[in-house]
Amino acid sequence: MTEPERGAVLIVDDDPIIRGMLEIELQENFTVFTAADATAAWSVLEKNNFDLVISDINMPGIKGYDLLAQIKERYPATKTALITGYDIDNYVRMAKRYNISNIIPKTTPFNFDEFNSIVYGLISEDI
Numbered sequence: 001m002t003e004p005e006r007g008a009v010l011i012v013d014d015d016p017i018i019r020g021m022l023e024i025e026l027q028e029n030f031t032v033f034t035a036a037d038a039t040a041a042w043s044v045l046e047k048n049n050f051d052l053v054i055s056d057i058n059m060p061g062i063k064g065y066d067l068l069a070q071i072k073e074r075y076p077a078t079k080t081a082l083i084t085g086y087d088i089d090n091y092v093r094m095a096k097r098y099n100i101s102n103i104i105p106k107t108t109p110f111n112f113d114e115f116n117s118i119v120y121g122l123i124s125e126d127i
């Protein structure tokens with residue numbers, strides 16, 4: 001497997017611990033930005049180009065699936081993924097309705113290998 005060019009990833013999560021953990025995990029291989037909510041995400045999106053936006057589902061204000069749907073409308077080339085600590089099976093119908101094909105589980109303990117594989121696959125389009 002060849003390494004992709006250094007891609008840019010935006011992580012949107014209202015939990016600062018999760019945000020920081022994911023940022024640290026990805027920053028060696030990707031340019032990483034973070035935002036605590038949809039409003040902050042739009043501020044970052046307006047100033048930078050992203051290969052991938054990863055958003056938590058349940059956040060105050062705009063929910064992650066609404067944010068990603070809006071991002072896909074405005075930036076169709078940007079790949080998107082939801083991340084959640086809830087049972088993914090509960091979100092399958094919603095994901096289909098919002099045309100979201102990637103949901104990353106927040107497992108305990110967190111599966112960094114799976115997370116990195118999904119991010120790499122999405123950015124390199126090898127997923």
